[in-house]
Amino acid sequence: MERLKAARTNALGVEVTTFPLMAARLAGGFKRPAAAEELQPAIRHALQAGDFKELEGVRGLPGMVRAVQRTLTAAWRADLILDPGLGARMADLARLDRQVRAGLPGGVLAPQDLRAAALERLSHAASLLGSVELVGLVDVDPVWRPLVLALTERMRVVWTPPCAGDRRWFTGTLREPPEAARVTREAVICADPRAEVVEALRWARGLMASGVRAVDIAIASAACEPWDEAMLVLAHDAKLPVHFSHGHAALEGPAGQACAALADILLRGLSQMRVRRLLRRSERASEGLPSDWTRGLRRAAGLFSPAHWRVALVATRKDPSKVTVVEKILLPRIEALAQGISAAAELGEQFLDKPALALWRQALRAAPAEALEISLQTLRVTDGRSPGANIVWAPAAHLAGAPRPHVRLLGLTSRAWPRSTSEDPLLPDHIISRNLLEPVPRPELDVRLFEALCAQAKGNLVLSRSRRSAEGAMLAPSRLFPEDEAVVLTKVRTPIHAFNEADRLLARPLEAREQPALALGRAAWAAWLSFRSTPWDGRFAPDDPSVRDALGREQSATSLRRLLRDPLGFVWQYALCWWPVEVYIDILALDRPGFGDLVHELLRRTTHRLNSSYGVGRASPEEIEAAAAAAANEVATRWPAERPTP
Secondary structure (H helix, E strand, O other), X not given: OHHHHHHHOOOOOOOOOOHHHHHHHHHOXXXXXXXXXXXXXXXXXXXXXXXXXXXXXXXXXXXXXXXXXXHHHHHHHOOOOOOHHHOHHHHHHHHHHHHHHHHOOOOXXXXXXXXXXXXXXHHHHHHHHOOEEEEOOOOOOHHHHHHHHHHHOOOOEEXXXXXXXXXXXXXXXXXXXXXXXXXXXXXXXXXXXXXXXXXXXXXXXXXXXXXOOHHHEEEXXXXXXXXXXXXXXXXXXXXXXXXXXXXXXHXXXXXXXXXXXXXXXXXXXXXXXXXXXXXXXXXXXXXXXXXXOOOOOOOXXXXXXXXXXXXXXXHOOOOOOOOOHHHHHHHXXXXXXOOHHHHHHHHHHHXXXXXXXXHHHHHHHHOOHHHHHHHHHHOEEXXXXXOOOOEEEEEHHHHHHOOOOEEEEOOOEOOEOOEOOOOOOOOOOOOOOHHHHOOOOXXXXXXXXXXXXXXXXXXXXXXXXXXXXOXXXXXXXXOOOOHHHOEEOOOOOOOOOOOOHHHHHHHOHHHHHXXXXXXXXXXXXXXXXXXXXXXXXXOOOOOOHHHHHHHHOOOOHHHHHHHHXXXXXXXXXXXXXXXXXXXXXXXXXXXXXXXXXXXXXXXXXXXXXXXXXXXOOOOOHHHHHHHHHHHHHHHHHHHHHOOOOO
């Protein structure tokens, strides 16, 4: 937003940056701060070296790379010196710190090293930086405070914080936070987090209908994860321009789904359903295959191994002597996928497009390949929308730095705002005081942000909380929430401003009755309660061909039972082929229906073979045994191409 403001005011010579990038510019020599892409491989190599005192037994666990990254990042930001003399745990972390810094690529520096390099070139600060203004920062990490103090001695440094706080260490020009605007504050109570999102979108739609620009509307929470999924789905359904300042889950996008499809195959094995999903999600995986490559493949076939795929594809040949294009292209890829999770890196390069491949590499850097299911869920990507033209959905820390006049705050419950503090997994409180790792405790920071956002709202301020969590647990109100002023909003209330088409029809029942889909539903429900025969009772034309064919084929005990006890169900299943959706997984043994089908198929093929020659009654035991063996070979060949096979 600061870049947008500078562009709109035609400001020249203004650079919007962060503390690490400012220090890198001052340090020069193509130096840059360490990012996750450089930190995670360095941490993994340091852990693989081993020989730790306390961390030796856990260094190979899937989440260890992320845990070490979190701990080192917190220690670096707090400017904490990891002293090996303070115990075995500190000695292990100090060793990791040294090895990680040594393992970073050339020119990539940890925060303390970058600060030291910047301080060495402080004489060039005036010409490189000019004046410095700190905008929207609640606090400055201790690691950067020496650099800020050194800059205040050589140039003008102005800090405009969004809220009050202890800033006695700062020696530059400190501007007072803006005074709280006098606006009408509303407090509402919703049923659950999804209902909170629905009410927030109704509120945003109402503001836009009254002439408020989308760029002036903000929806925020202390932590956005509990509302992210509902916000993404409902905002898309409402066609409202909502920008996720913190990004959204990578698995919500096409690239993330391609990664998930490949990971599903590598972690759980081959199946027709999983391979189909991968080929739909990744253009690179389906490159060269014809659009009708699935023609002839039965969906009921599990296809849990390359051998099953080979049999199924051979069965689709029009000319049994000619190998099809699908076989030539697909079978080598099936063989590659059968390698499993041990070849995750190579298979990602082979099967994923560029956006998905970038996510795949990022997930493999964060954790071992065996933990792909977890690491992929933690990835986030930008949504591609501009904050300068859309409603913003943001964490409170983001919104405090770029305030908007119309604000709605979600999740004001006792656990969500303010949030409780948590111990570092590798540096718990009994090893080192939490206050050293977290100079401003999380609960205090959340209170500061709440006060800042309330003060910055100049047009409209709504505070919202849920009565229950998404799992149904009762939630208590936050101490920041004005419970006495709150209005309860029920789920089924008639909205003043609908946020999507379904919401609009909910508010207009007379118009909803005229919708074709709803009218059919009402008619079906009325027919269900009627004693007369109606079109919804399964009536069909006399001599219907599908029903005639279903009655004319050989009946099993199951189909005869269904025909006698439930004729309508018989028509659904055997005439219209309305079978329930089944998810075919890798099975270890046939269930009872499957075993019965196998026996029926063996008997049918055996009797058919005998009747075509001698007849069942005239066949000798040797001939019956030979016919049964031939039938078994035929079933063993065809069965994997038609249904799940152990």
